[in-house]
Amino acid sequence: MLVNGQPTRPLMPAPEADAVLVIDQRGLPHQLRWQRVGDVATAITAIRDMWVRGAPLIGVTGAYGLALQARVEASDAALAAAAQALIAARPTAVNLAWAVQRLHRALLPLPVAERAVQAWALAGALADEDVAVNAAIGRHGLALLQAIAARRGRVNVLTHCNAGWLATVDWGTALSPVYQAQAAGLDLHVWVDETRPRNQGASLTAWELGQQGVAHTVVSDNAGGHLMQHGQVDIVIVGCDRVTARGDVCNKIGTYLKALAAHDNGVPFYAAMPLSTLDLALQDGLREIPIEERSAREQTHITGRAANGELVEVQLVPDGSAAANPAFDVTPARLVTGLITERGVVPADEQALRALAA
Ligand code: MRU
Numbered sequence: 001m002l003v004n005g006q007p008t009r010p011l012m013p014a015p016e017a018d019a020v021l022v023i024d025q026r027g028l029p030h031q032l033r034w035q036r037v038g039d040v041a042t043a044i045t046a047i048r049d050m051w052v053r054g055a056p057l058i059g060v061t062g063a064y065g066l067a068l069q070a071r072v073e074a075s076d077a078a079l080a081a082a083a084q085a086l087i088a089a090r091p092t093a094v095n096l097a098w099a100v101q102r103l104h105r106a107l108l109p110l111p112v113a114e115r116a117v118q119a120w121a122l123a124g125a126l127a128d129e130d131v132a133v134n135a136a137i138g139r140h141g142l143a144l145l146q147a148i149a150a151r152r153g154r155v156n157v158l159t160h161c162n163a164g165w166l167a168t169v170d171w172g173t174a175l176s177p178v179y180q181a182q183a184a185g186l187d188l189h190v191w192v193d194e195t196r197p198r199n200q201g202a203s204l205t206a207w208e209l210g211q212q213g214v215a216h217t218v219v220s221d222n223a224g225g226h227l228m229q230h231g232q233v234d235i236v237i238v239g240c241d242r243v244t245a246r247g248d249v250c251n252k253i254g255t256y257l258k259a260l261a262a263h264d265n266g267v268p269f270y271a272a273m274p275l276s277t278l279d280l281a282l283q284d285g286l287r288e289i290p291i292e293e294r295s296a297r298e299q300t301h302i303t304g305r306a307a308n309g310e311l312v313e314v315q316l317v318p319d320g321s322a323a324a325n326p327a328f329d330v331t332p333a334r335l336v337t338g339l340i341t342e343r344g345v346v347p348a349d350e351q352a353l354r355a356l357a358a
Helices: 040-048 055-072 077-086 094-107 110-151 175-184 200-212 224-229 254-263 351-358
Strands: 012-014 020-021 034-037 153-157 186-192 215-217 235-238 240-242 248-251 269-272 301-305 311-315 327-331 338-341 345-348
Touching: 012 055, 012 110, 012 200, 034 055, 034 254, 040 055, 040 077, 055 077, 055 094, 055 110, 077 094, 077 254, 094 110, 110 153, 110 175, 110 240, 110 269, 110 338, 110 345, 153 175, 153 224, 153 345, 175 186, 175 200, 186 200, 186 224, 224 254, 235 248, 235 254, 248 254, 254 269, 254 327
Parallel strands: 153 186, 153 235, 186 215, 235 269, 269 338
Antiparallel strands: 012 020, 020 034, 240 248, 248 327, 301 311, 338 345
8 A cells, every 4th residue: 555655565575585674663653664574583573562563464474584584494493493483472363373384384395495485485475365365355345335335425434453554464454445445436434443552543544544545533442432322433344363263353452342332333343354364273252362461561651753753652650550451352253243354244153254264
């Protein structure tokens, strides 16, 4: 998608194919800076410290991390250790394990001397696949938005966190239908939840929608219920980090509250789900999905741009107050109207999901 009018991706292989270049999302929306990820240790840091984030993008970064390891040492033991460390960098989004394991499995049967070249090519293929999958999600989601537009004229979408192109290799998941609707000429407006504590909505979603020229309004996380009560939200579309066989949706903390409010107000609630996010090994999302507990500092402090243009961090809470920071929550399948996948829109139930994945 566009940055300053130029097609841009948040992750690109370096010209010499010895590293990947990633947008350092910690600087956005105020600073657009790139980081070079040239070894597996840096890939782990980039994922863990959220230079890159969003389920599909950390998956592709993980795959490139393993490919960078293969350039240095591609023995079975070295690849296994690197894969394990990459997967441990963030526990909730299943895409990370999915992508790293897929690459790892493909490399093991190959002679050690061939692994580095193959790994780089396979990581690139995974990135291309992500783009195609997200474009397909957008086409299926577009039909939902067109149906609303036919009834109501302007379409008001509410989204939580960032599930746009910054969270993927391109297009995004939840925002892919929005970008396709924009291209189709629909009259569209997006309510952007700020998404405390890291503010992926206020800093990332707002920035990428603005770069693309999509009308949007940033609201506090607490405003969504009120907007729905007053008929100002036609549809909620969120991303997801892991979906269980029975259709429980794990996504950024606060998603569950939006689903409850949507249910109470008769607003359709959809999660955009690439099949790489479906974890058929799990059933009960509430009990079985590991929820990442991040640093309390993300809760107690906030970073923004000072009047002199510099990024500064300030403290929000009193000295000594305890703070907790669970990063994800689980929305039970009964609150989910449907899942927008690359193979179509399906209900959040086991029969549909197993048939989809077959
Ligand atoms: O902690 P983050 O910023 O990686 O969490 C991201 C989200 O929750 C996204 O909505 C989700 O990964 C889907 S990304 C297409």
